[in-house]
Amino acid sequence: MAGSSLSRLLAAAMSAAISFALFGAAPARAADREVVIAYQDMVLPWRYAQATGEVERATGYKVTYRQLASGADVVRAIASGSVQVGEAGSSPIAAGVSQGVDLSLFWILDNINDAEALVARNGSGVSRVADLKGKTLGVPYVSTSHFHALVALQQAGLEPRDVKVVNLRPQELAAAWDRGDVDAAFIWDPVLAKVKKNGTVLTTSGKIAAATGKSTFDGFVADRKFARDHAEFIAKFVEVLAKADAAYRNNKAAWTATSPQVAAVAKTSGATAADVPASLALYAFPDAAEQASKRWLGGGAESGAAQSLLATAQFLKTQGTIQAVLPDYGATIDSRFVQRAAGTSNKAVATATR
Incomplete structure (x- = not known):
């Protein structure tokens, strides 16, 4: 014992x-x-x-x-x-x-794969990433979406200065989308699901990672x-x-x-x-x-x-x-x-x- x-x-x-x-x-x-x-x-x-x-x-x-x-x-x-x-x-x-x-x-x-995406508003005149020149893009700064947005612009031959990139947190971005203040958004769900309803997906984080090796x-x-x-x-x-x-x-x-x-x-x-x-x-x-x-x-x-x-x-x-x-x-x-x-x-x- x-x-x-x-x-x-x-x-x-x-x-x-x-x-x-x-x-x-x-x-x-x-x-x-x-x-x-x-x-x-x-x-x-x-x-x-x-x-x-x-x-x-x-x-x-x-x-x-x-x-x-x-x-x-x-x-x-x-x-x-x-x-x-x-x-x-x-x-x-x-x-x-x-x-x-x-x-x-x-x-x-x-x-992240395809859970973050770059979406263009229907009627914005944007059908590919290069079309964002002179347009307004909403994204939360220093986020994974921001990183891949910059990579996507670079891949399309654009500089950040070619696009009006606006720092918007997810709920701010959702409100800006509703008001028509932005032509495109790079974001994740639940806001992503919202903007997809009247927008077109141009690319996703998964596609960007596959093309560039820069995963998130x-x-x-x-x-x-x-x-x-x-x-x-x-x-x-x-x-x-x-x-x-x-x-x-x-x-x-x-x-x-x-x-x-x-x-x-x-x-x-x-x-x-x-x-x-x-x-x-x-x-x-x-x-x-x-x-x-x-x-x-x-x-x-x-x-x-x-x-x-x-x-x-x-x-x-x-x-x-x-x-x-x-x-x-x-x-x-x-x-x-x-x-x-x-x-x-x-x-x-x-x-x-x-």
């Missing part, structure tokens, strides 16, 4: 030591178990977990959600200390890190100190995100306009429930194992995410959006948590198949 108890104590001590070695910090004190998570209006599977309190249950933290209008706003909020964790696209992440914001990228929310993604970033001091929270949060994405990937047919999952996504993002299934289908949601590979977060400076951030920063500098580019962006990538989630997932699969 005593030997059994001693074995359990030793096992517990060993487990704690391993956890400390992997994540580099002791568990947060109860008084510190609070976090502010910034989110945007993107249509994502994890909105269901967000709406149903799954993060709180899984982590034991008090979670406050704060909706912000753009990834640039999220990065600024993290830099100010008012937010600890938030959703941002690869472009604002690259811009923020290049300007000294100490971010840790720990989860890929999505590969949305990710979860954290203040680096918070990620270090609250590593166990991040690890459990990643497990929630992985399960949420898997629930969608493995049973897309259940995510209908009348399902509770889609209702939660619509309510949290501001989308119309009827548009949500089609919007989700435009993205790709990589699982933890794929994220742990070199394709995304594995490999430090050589990881796909770090290379994407570097290419984005280099382009943004040529456009005058940022003033400096780092030698590499490997320090921004934190693959520990997806590696742990991938291991947990693999163990669960192995157990289920025994």
Whole structure:
């Protein structure tokens, strides 16, 4: 009996030591178990977990959600200390890190693919990207859409000065579209679904990435100190995100306009429930194992995410959006948590198949 108890104590001590070695910090004190998570209006599977309190249950933290209008706003909020964790696209992440914001990228929310698009208003006289010369284009500045808008203009032989590019956040862009203030928009859902109703898609982020190699993604970033001091929270949060994405990937047919999952996504993002299934289908949601590979977060400076951030920063500098580019962006990538989630997932699969 005593030997059994001693074995359990030793096992517990060993487990704690391993956890400390992997994540580099002791568990947060109860008084510190609070976090502010910034989110945007993107249509994502994890909105269901967000709406149903799954993060709180899984982590034991008090979670406050704060909706912000753009990834640039999220990065600024993290830099100010008012937010600890938030959703941002690869472009604002690259811009923020290049300007000294100490971010840790720990989860890929999505590969944007065709979920962001350049749409011309019907009757604007714009039928191809080159026709935007002298026209007004609305886009949220320093967003992934802004980045790909600039790439698209370059590919069409246009300079940014050839087009009146107006900085509009998603809801501002929707209102400007309704008023007829813009000839075209580069944006994501739910506003994308709105402008498509009386507009024509000229190109998408997926097509631009395929043609130029300049891909974009949305990710979860954290203040680096918070990620270090609250590593166990991040690890459990990643497990929630992985399960949420898997629930969608493995049973897309259940995510209908009348399902509770889609209702939660619509309510949290501001989308119309009827548009949500089609919007989700435009993205790709990589699982933890794929994220742990070199394709995304594995490999430090050589990881796909770090290379994407570097290419984005280099382009943004040529456009005058940022003033400096780092030698590499490997320090921004934190693959520990997806590696742990991938291991947990693999163990669960192995157990289920025994």
